[in-house]
Amino acid sequence: MPDQQPIAPFAVSTGDPAGIGPEIICKSWEARERAGLSPFFAVGDASALAAQWDGPIRQIDDPAKAVDLFDEALPVMQVLECGPVTPGQPNADGAQCAYQSLEAAVGLARSGNAGAVVTGPVSKAQLYAVGFTHPGQTEFIAERCGVGRHNAIMMLAGPDLRVVPMTTHIALRDVPAALSIKLIIDRVHATARGLTRNFGIEHPRIALAGLNPHAGEGGKMGREEEEFFIPAVQQLLADGCNVTGPLPADTMFHAAARAEYDAAVCAYHDQALVPLKTLYFDEAVNLTLGLPIVRTSPDHGTAFAIAGKGIARPQSMIAAIRMAGEVVANRRREEAA
Numbered sequence: 001m002p003d004q005q006p007i008a009p010f011a012v013s014t015g016d017p018a019g020i021g022p023e024i025i026c027k028s029w030e031a032r033e034r035a036g037l038s039p040f041f042a043v044g045d046a047s048a049l050a051a052q053w054d055g056p057i058r059q060i061d062d063p064a065k066a067v068d069l070f071d072e073a074l075p076v077m078q079v080l081e082c083g084p085v086t087p088g089q090p091n092a093d094g095a096q097c098a099y100q101s102l103e104a105a106v107g108l109a110r111s112g113n114a115g116a117v118v119t120g121p122v123s124k125a126q127l128y129a130v131g132f133t134h135p136g137q138t139e140f141i142a143e144r145c146g147v148g149r150h151n152a153i154m155m156l157a158g159p160d161l162r163v164v165p166m167t168t169h170i171a172l173r174d175v176p177a178a179l180s181i182k183l184i185i186d187r188v189h190a191t192a193r194g195l196t197r198n199f200g201i202e203h204p205r206i207a208l209a210g211l212n213p214h215a216g217e218g219g220k221m222g223r224e225e226e227e228f229f230i231p232a233v234q235q236l237l238a239d240g241c242n243v244t245g246p247l248p249a250d251t252m253f254h255a256a257a258r259a260e261y262d263a264a265v266c267a268y269h270d271q272a273l274v275p276l277k278t279l280y281f282d283e284a285v286n287l288t289l290g291l292p293i294v295r296t297s298p299d300h301g302t303a304f305a306i307a308g309k310g311i312a313r314p315q316s317m318i319a320a321i322r323m324a325g326e327v328v329a330n331r332r333r334e335e336a337a
Contacts, residue, residue, distance in 0.1 A: 087308025
């Protein structure tokens, strides 16, 4: 079998230039050797990076040049001059820069010129003000990749916990109506496929959290488990999926329980994210399943309140870049098998 081509450098969109995105990207470059990061380049406005960091920056016009420059400077592909940047004070020009850097980074990954996309934190309110019409970056990337919005699935991952919320940014009162046997089956199958493709787990183990306290207590605390979850699990087991549940969510996330599964599929946003962020607030990574490209992101926001103060912690961005490298390597091994 011929040797595979080298992995292209990763495109890291800077996010809102007035947030902590520029700072944590620069700090990730500083940590490149000890963190074992694959070569990457920032996509955005070089001046926004320079406003928060006095380290070496080199503008590039070709992603391939990032590899040769990576050891001596942070490569940056300039997409838009967003004018003077004041950390902590977002504006329309900065939002437009965030929008364009995301668009460019995804395009580079789709064309194969970038090996993966790592997205910096954005302000949705600022993006909406400049014409962004998607619920978030995940939905935008899915559309650009020709993937249906509901087939691009958010997985949040820490060192020994991966979670997938079946419903995301909807009101808690709307969650029961959003659940169905089909949704549960689809999300569990997608999670299992994602674990195999992205993490190299040949026989993934899935834990399914119930919706209600005590997983409904046999219908005494809610009927969703009886009506949706149990029939879905029966079908999943018949399909050959290694799934357990529905389980009481309050006993799923201690250390011994986490050792029994490779990912937890949860009913709603906070049921998944509260345990992950409690355990790994500075290390959590958002990985999008179901895309033809690799996309990861730090699992935090713009943190305008601390932008420009030099105190932003880069661990989640470092973890996102490192995970992108691991996922790319696992996908290449699967394709070569």
